[in-house]
Amino acid sequence: MNGKNYRQQATAAEAQILDSLQGRLVERARARELVDVAYRVVDSPVGALLLASTDAGLVRVAFESEGHDRILEVLSERLSPRILRDKSSLDGAVRQLDEYFAGQRHGFDLPVDLQLSTxxxxxxxxxxxxxxxxxxxxxxxxxxxxxxxxxxxxxxxxxxxxxxxxxxxxxxxxxxxxxxxxxxxxxxxxxxxxxxxxxxxxxxxxxxx
The missing domain is CATH 1.10.10.10 (Winged helix-like DNA-binding domain superfamily/Winged helix DNA-binding domain)
Known part of the structure; x- marks a missing residue:
């Protein structure tokens, strides 16, 4: 095995370990009801989208041009600092967005949380x-x-x-x-x-x- 392949395999293994640790962290935080806002970032034809949700529903969809780090800061200030990245959350929203961008969905059926608006x-x-x-x-x-x-x-x-x-x-x-x-x-x-x-x-x- 050459050095490049070894590094690639090591990087992949490290990513799996980090994903596993992240998953455990999410499970523990949810079990203790320590998560108020869950988020994940997904790819789309209009760039990376940050999706965030509360228990009430989808609370934010943010374009990459808005600055995802800044959006997370705003959510922390206006909603709750108990924000956690969770790859397993928002599956319904991700699926419906994928269907929309594929031209298979003409409307969304998702609970929304508009507490950020007047x-x-x-x-x-x-x-x-x-x-x-x-x-x-x-x-x-x-x-x-x-x-x-x-x-x-x-x-x-x-x-x-x-x-x-x-x-x-x-x-x-x-x-x-x-x-x-x-x-x-x-x-x-x-x-x-x-x-x-x-x-x-x-x-x-x-x-x-």
Missing amino acids: EFRRQVQLELGHIDYGRTLSYAQLAQQIGKPKAVRAVGSACATNPIPIVLPCHRVLRTDGSLGGYLGGLEAKSELLKLENPDFASGAATLF
Whole structure:
């Protein structure tokens, strides 16, 4: 066995040991009810996504561009410092996201926890889940849909601060002129999600559909 192969095997063995230790740590922490927020990081066509959950449900989906370490700090400050990485958690969310990106799922069936949002923003963010797959609304249309037609700017802010993007699809909300507007994960990610759902979508000056 040459030195390179030995190092590769040693690295793989070390990774298995670390995974085993991590698993035991998670089991013990959960048994003692010491975990308030569990998280894991998964790959996706729009980059690595950090998924975090509480006992109430999915509390955060974060794009890599947001800085996962910073997101964990925010969760620690606003929710609880008892946060633990758990590869075995969030299996339902991971499966549904995989199905979504494969074009096999058009809606999510997951419990969500919107405690990071204010009452008004929760109203807007929950309404996002009622925008059909492959369709878009303007911020003004969304404001009208929740019965507050003058709150267009506040609706835009609620979309911009949506803590559970993709699952609560704020990417389906555009400006009135059809331009993308803002997006937490960046405009490239927003455009990719819209194209995934509707290949006829063209970013820039799209017609609302």
